[in-house]
Amino acid sequence: MDRKILVTRSSMPPYEEYIEAIKPLWESHWLTNMGMYHAQLENKLKSYLDVPELSLMVNGHMALEMAIQMMGFPEGAEIITTPFTFISTTHAIVRNHLNPVFCDVKMSDGTIDERKIEELITEKTAAIVPVHVYGNICNIEEIQKIADKYDLKVIYDAAHAFGIKYKGRGIGNYGDASVFSFHATKIFNSIEGGAVSFSEHKYYGKLYNLKNFGIQNEELVAAVGANAKMNEFCAIMGLCNLEHIDAALEDRKKQYEFYRQAVNEIQGIGLFEEKADATKNYAYFPIIVQEEYKRTRDEIYDLLKENDIHARKYFYPLTADQACFRNKYKNKNLDNARKLSGRILILPMYEGLELQQIANIMDIIRGG
């Protein structure tokens, strides 16, 4: 193979488009602090994601932190969450002075196992923070039932679920809030960026305030906020990329189908179950290397690496097992999560990856 293949590559608009689009900034000198492009992107994303309300953020992580902070949970409250996720999910809980309680996941799709949530609830439980991991949609109905029964908030980490519709509605309509990431490595990027979607209008003002240091007016700081504002260069990158999102998804879809076909022909390599009532965004191509396969996940990972193909072990280790969290928080039974984490591999997929390259990747996995 003639060049290095990474697990992902950032989508970018044509150079001239971006350069043309940022020119007005040299007139206005307005570079950040909720500028006009910030407002434009907020509106366009609201409509693209089909959500009633949306607040842009500097990145997905701060969006998670702000979404959790705005709920005003008491310090030390327990948050039931999944360890099978990017470290950001757990960090956002802990950095809010809350205690994560790790719940196991389902082997069938890697999302939080809703049947195991209830046994983790105590009088300290304040919320559930599930993750639509790889765009696999959680069991929204069951999670909401539990939340209603115990009066808990539900904040979805929807960083992988950009653009997905569930039962005909944007995925960001479910729960009390959903958080998206527009990081350079995600299917839609604004270089760095993120957003919180929600339906209660009062959250818009809360988030606006929190992302701007809690400043209410020139002389009043009402809350301990942070600086989580998206700047105009990033907003413009988002606006440009959004113009091309359909083509980008179309390209990914082709790759996804090609991969799927090839994997289906291999005994011992599994895929996640798909939900019939959820659309797909083709954000990732995760495979599950079963015990009976002739090679382990790590062997496949190494073999690809020798060929300059860089797959990733997302998500291994579990966040609960990371040095900074190990043995600190409740994690009774994470058997499925640990099993999955030892078998999962994300294969390269990004706009512009050629089917021939995918065929080569699959040859290496299949080979010998």
Ligand SMILES: *Cc1c(COP(=O)(O)O)cnc(C)c1O
């Ligand atoms: C990317 C990601 C985040 C964090 O988003 P950033 O924009 O990188 O800060 C949070 N959760 C999950 C599951 C992610 O994949």
